[in-house]
Amino acid sequence: MFRHDLANQRGVLRDGFRASSANADYIVALAGNPNTGKSTVFNHLTGLNQHTGNWAGKTVAQATGTYAHNGKRVLLVDLPGTYSLLSRSPEEEIARDFICFADPDATVVVTDATCLQRHLNLVLQVIEMTPRVVVCLNLIDEAKRKGIEVDCARLSERLGIPVVPTAARNGYGLERLKDCVEAVATGQLSPSPLEVRYPPTIERQIEAIEREIAPVLSGKLKPRWVALRLLDGDPSIVKSIERHLGVRMLDARKKVPA
Ligand SMILES: Nc1nc2c(ncn2[C@@H]2O[C@H](COP(=O)(O)OP(=O)(O)OP(=O)(O)O)[C@@H](O)[C@H]2O)c(=O)[nH]1
Ligand SMILES: [Mg+2]
Incomplete structure (x- = not known):
């Protein structure tokens, strides 16, 4: 339906x-x-x-x-x-x-x-x-x-x-x-796609970022995917999130591990 x-x-x-x-x-x-x-x-x-x-x-x-x-x-x-x-x-x-x-x-x-x-x-x-x-x-x-x-x-x-x-x-x-x-x-068919896993050091960073940004994204975007883009150093995703979802990423951005 x-x-x-x-x-x-x-x-x-x-x-x-x-x-x-x-x-x-x-x-x-x-x-x-x-x-x-x-x-x-x-x-x-x-x-x-x-x-x-x-x-x-x-x-x-x-x-x-x-x-x-x-x-x-x-x-x-x-x-x-x-x-x-x-x-x-x-x-x-x-x-x-x-x-x-x-x-x-x-x-x-x-x-x-x-x-x-x-x-x-x-x-x-x-x-x-x-x-x-x-x-x-x-x-x-x-x-x-x-x-x-x-x-x-x-x-x-x-x-x-x-x-x-x-x-x-x-x-x-x-x-x-x-x-x-x-x-x-x-929704008659719900695919479970393959999840690409990265080396442990990267996975630890992904988890840390996910924890920080999940509350800001409030279920509207996959935190893992956004974390990966932040690790890529892509500033355009922050702008797009703020523009399209109407949320502030600034605080989450400050906490992203270096
Ligand atoms: N043999 C064959 N040719 C195909 C098939 N599908 C598309 N083509 C041909 O491949 C060429 C490119 O097709 P398009 O549909 O223009 O491809 P597109 O992905 O829209 O291309 P862009 O918009 O330029 O990125 C055309 O010459 C098509 O006729 C197919 O299934 N078999
Ligand atoms: Mg085309």
């Missing part, structure tokens, strides 16, 4: 990203490295029901569109193509902030089956933020042509999230992708 209360709470945040949930039952973000077939997936799913513009306050293009599935209306947001979510560029910051603060009901990460290893970096970064993730293993036709076989069941088991093989150019696998997205967005 769709979580109406949560939807209302998130409404304001989503409007800030020009992704109003007013006419949709749920919101789905489409992330992925450049040139993985995101727009092909997006066009196939949304057809002519698209709207293009710019992200609020940025010169980066934004495309949103809707599709209907099992009687529900889904708003799909095509995020800028990024290799990571470390906010080193406006594109990376938009993708990160949308997944974090617009709190989509599901995030699809489109990957290239012909060079999967390179794409898993982004998948791991997204599952550090949210468990509601589906991997779209695109270009499976190209992979087959090159003699590359991917064990999707094993990959899904290792990552702890659904993995759907697709060939978006001819529509292969996209019905199954919609089913998986719906299952994750509605």
